[in-house]
Amino acid sequence: MPATSLADWLRSASDDELAALLQARRDLATPPPSDSTVLATRAGTAGSTARALEDLDTFTLAVLDAMLVAGADAEAVPAARIATLVGADPPPALSRLRGRAVVWGDEDALRVVPVTREIVGPFPAGLGASVPELADADLSEVSEDEHAVLSALAAGPPIGRSKDALTRVPLEDAKTPVQRLLARGLLLRRDAETVELPREVALILRGGRSCSPGALREPELPTHPHQQSTVDEAAAGEAAEFLRHMESLLAQWSEQPPPVLKSGGLGVRELRKLARELEVDDARATLLAELAVGAGLVADSGTTTPEWVPTTLTDSWLASAPGQRWIILAQAWLELPRLPGLAGQRDAKDKAMAPLSDDLRRPLAPVNRRRVLEALAGLPAGAGVRSVEELVTVLAWRAPRRGGRLRDETVRWTMAEASTLGVIALGALTRAIAALLEDDRSGALEAMVGAMPAPIDHVLVQADLTVVAPGPLEPELAAEIKTVADVESAGPATVYRITEHTVRRALDAGKTADELHGLFGKRSATPVPQALTYLIDDVARRHGRLRGGAAASFLRCDDEVLLAEVLGNPVAEEYELRKIAPTVLVSPVPLAEVLDGLRAAGFAPAAEGSDGRVLDLRPSGRRVPARTRNARRVLPEPGGANPEQIAQVIAHLRAGDRAASRRRGAEVRLPGGGGGSDTAATMALLARASREQREVWIGFVDSHGTASQRILTPAHVGGGMLLSTEDERYPLHRITSAALVED
Template sequence: MSAIRALADELARRSDDELRRLLAVRPDLILPPVPDFAALAARASTRASLQRALDNLTRPQLQVLEAIVVLSEDDGGPIAYERLLSAFATADRPGLDAIVAELGHRALVIGTVPQELLPVGALADALGPYPAGLGRPFRTLARSIPRFGPALVDAVRLVVDGLDTEAMNSASAAPALDRALADPLTWSRVMTDAPEGAAMLLSRLRDAPVGSTSTGGDGGASPAVRWLLERCLLAPLDALHVELPRGVGRALRGHAVHTALETVPPVAVGRTVSARVRDNAAFGAIAETLRLMTALLGSAAGTPVATLRSGGVGVRELRRLREVLRTTDAEAAWLLELAAAVGLLSLDPDDSRWKASRLDAWEALDREAQWLLLVEGWLSVDRAPALVGSRMPDGTAVNALAAEASRPDAPMVRQRLLAAALELSSTAGTSHEAAGRPGGARTGPGDDGEAGDVPVLTDESVIALATWHQPRLHRRFARLLPGMLVEAALLGLTGGGALTLAGRLVAEGRFEDASRAVGEALPAPVAHVVLQADLTAVAPGYLQPEVARGLLRLSTPEGQGPATTYRFSAESIRSALDLGEDASSILGFLRTHSVTEIPQALSYLVEDTASRYGSLRVGRAGSYLHTEDDAVIATVLADPRAASLGVNRIAPTVLVAPASPQELVALLRSLGFSPASDAVVGIGAVTERSEPVPAARVPPEQLRSRLNPWSVAEEEISAQLTALRSARAGAPDAAAASDSETLVSLETLRSAIRSRSRIRLGTADSEGNHVRQVLVPLSVSGGRLRVFDPEKQVEKVVSVHRVMDVEILEGSPSDG
């Protein structure tokens, strides 16, 4: 029976609760819904669905699945449970039982512990050519490498004593060599005679079967390599690369697929840090991040952030922001990315510059609300700011806010980071408590304790634990997690390398509790400064937004951190006067918010600068009117519409207005005059550019991402179960049956490709006729089947949608 049909029958026998559990862990199976169990089994057997399922398996689950696939390929069919148990040098039987049951629940394996086990559908293809880090079997290598097949017979003669090899060919030599190497005594005897360096070379390939070494027969290969090639303990891929056959790899692992079943996650933590040091570092980072974000938005409000033609913010602009914020390039890039993620910066399409779109709304928020907005945006943004500055394959650097920093998997990786940090901290805390060490016990889900030591999260420990939970994602974890740990520290989710109370609450999904905890921990902002005789003001802490905003109008900040120094100068006072202030309002603000008297030098500076301000007046004129007729000027000024256009008389014969020349001409013509325009179309007209429309804040429930981006609601699962049970009781759906038959045919083709067997292939020609041919399938991908025609001795390609039926012919595998 086909594996797909067997899976369909097994799924139909499941209870509703078991099906709900399956669809909860593999929601893509019903996106979109399927009409019956045959279609459900067919979709569960596809390579795309299986790859999604494999990405969410833990290391021991993946180890067991790899062992089942390897053994079923070697045995050519289902495997017994005892055979699976022998695939591990050391294995916990109860743990193995639980893992096999879980793989069965996930529809990755057909069968249960007392029965034979069979991998589902295209699982071997989804795992790739080297499952469990083992090479290909001898029989597969013999078909792929022309000179390797004949060498197998000679290898059997050298490895196996007393075996008649006269009538042996490559097809019979492969299983004979497999059996010989599976015998510990034979393997020990063979390696006893190995030359120096052979054992070391094999050990290097034990976990990665393809390696680089010279295989030349003209003296280029070392004696150890030649000895291994003669006995087919290595397979030559080309002049510089070799592959370790599967049988040799298993022998090196103690004749097992895996040396051990790793059921225990790596949660060991080495260093610890004081809880008080952690909290001080975290709260300082939070306050500094909020200050820098406010400074960034203030800078962007005055000078929008320019972009490159190719997209993103260039190195020069990033350097300018770094100098404004007095921080590093990496932190400036991260702040830019974060501000854009939460809508505090928006891109103006008219001039391709990033502008502050919600500065007033940002400053009106409490600091804990500001922090929560940034945390939610960080968790949800599908970008990796830590990649900014890194090099792409073509040698160019990744720019901030450029498309190259986009990573759709970034939210999932951040959630995995928090989950790993929570698990490491909780497990380490439990072990500390058991060992009688302080700082390990927690009295509640959000209580970190006020004293003692807490475990430090290193890049290596977080990557190791995240990889244990999702081993197939190791490369992306290794690339993204170190930078995300730095970002988590800037947001106060960690402090001194340890998970904070706020970080734990965010990891548990308790965002509002985390916000309250941050609000209670941060010191209250101050509303006063200390004015000094050297024309500076010192802030004794983080200032209230309106006070900080007022000081920025009057002075220039120096330094960074909570105790910022603001310096007054003639230029800074003139800037305040340009914004509409005068001497009395400036001095009034300083008296209100200073705990000391205003120094005489500062009073003189303000009053002297204000007294000299305004002797020259500069304004904006979009159009002018020049005439020698006083009656015309009087008529225009008397019209009420002139006031709405802002018309002013600046000389006896000249009027100016901020309105455009076209608007002023329209007014004059409505009064009965016939003016001549000096303006050239497109030049001289000054128009106000509207500010970008503030982006609406995304609700928090939409910002919070999930570990699995595929999700279905309970109502969808219930509707799907009803449809499945109804289809089981009624007539089968013709379209669904056609889809499942197509996948059964693909399954048969893949089986024939692996065994290189001849098939009788039925296809529909261009006129709709059913044509049957005896062929040898070579590969199938992208909707195309590549086959070899042994009668005509040619290769050809057949579209999969034309395949009507497939039958594997009995007999020995083809040598075509």
């Protein structure tokens, strides 16, 4: 006998079919449904059904639309009727819909969850209201302009606005196409300015099909074949450039951290400044800032005037090899729950959304990002898409209901960001990111290191005081060159410029003239020009003649004897006091601490300001550290349910179905959880069932407060516990009712 309800159909499904359903729709298993009726009720809710439709392709949704057109939400329809409407064989789509419990029933009696019509909208398949008498309408007498109106509405949606619908006129008085169609009954008047095309007329114009031929099969995705090594090397070049820009960002923000906006995020002026200094566009600057924060290299300082400041992780990141640095950024991009592409766009209040602000937060961004990359991973090795728009079309066909209004833009942003980061090149996926998608970090690192050019250990010093690095330098050599020269132009071959200022900077960093001569003598593949030797010696000759030091406080006194007494006291050694003039002592310790130490030693010092007046340094009140703003936790995408957990849910479901279907005798109820004579009666009933090995029906409430029913055979009753013959344990205080099962 065919199932007449979704609950009956679920009740008759196999365990494997139920397991597949609970895997596809994880929300149905939480909390575990007590029986098939509860499961069917959950499966029929609008929210759950909408989620079940998100990953379905265009053809499957076209079949669902055809079922709604046929009225399968109200009565059973045969699969042959659906095949006629769609114009293709529907079993593959019906199998997917059945697997998600959106459709149920046999081939000759298919039904759809009623709430689906509410989710799809008032015009399934873009068809309007049904007027059965128009099923055989003759459109041969329709003029060309009238046919154009009908064809436009037949493509969907079936409603249109026209002032000609204001009044109904006879055919002989009709002057416009809309008036003539209304007079013939080929259009319906909804209100004074709205008309609707009847479903039957639209189907005639569509050739009897509810969907367009393009919905029946996935569009082709044209590709260009490339060698995988070519793709990897091209992406490695982009990755190296991105790493260079990230280094520059960290260096700039270390010296001049940009302020955090009051509403959070990075201001337009600061973004433009970053883009200008890095010589990149705003989109790349936004991605750099987002990944710097996403990777933990930059954070909000959390002070009273918060700034975006590099973190302690920056030093370890800069000290890492290029391949390892890229892995950190690529992993951060994959897991970034934000859409950098939204920066600069307007929100609902017509306000521009700022980088690093909460406006860009989208928890599903990592899922959608991986969806794009996995589509590329499905192509042959080295094959790249010819056009991003063609990829947009294919992914839109595969899941038209997923992603909302940003569905297509997310694909475009992902491809642009992936290309900038060196994740893809030539429209193809690299081996490194393919390994990272599989959580193989070592494989990803090996692939990226193999694709990047090998670091070189030499430079070319030119007569015009430029230094050319014909490739990526070894980390130690790169650090030394950056100390004594500025980058003039970057790229595959980086050009550095040596000036008097850069040489002085190297000497300030502790380098000596001999060390600089040795650096260029050993590392330059070309002879060191004499002009460079003269420049280093000339700057070194003048460097350091005037020296400065740091002091946190000073002591001055016109009495040199008193200062000598202070220097002779142990307090001078404790606070590192030293004489720099006959009447002046300095200390690296703050003045307040020095004065307290001197007073404890028996002296009577006083503090003075820059104008010579005495200052009061006593504490002005209790102080507490500034609180940092807690980062919002990113919750990962829930994975597939554990097979063991699903098996337990199904066992729970089956037990509830058995309990609901078996006849039972006189029932003992325990009001309010039992007690008194009710408990004694329950114990007696369960003990009798245990002695006679009879099945008993029980109702109980689990630890989560969920009520359910069970059919079991008691093996032992005692110690506050009921033990079944299947080794299941039920606390007696949770049993709310019990009855013997009638034979």
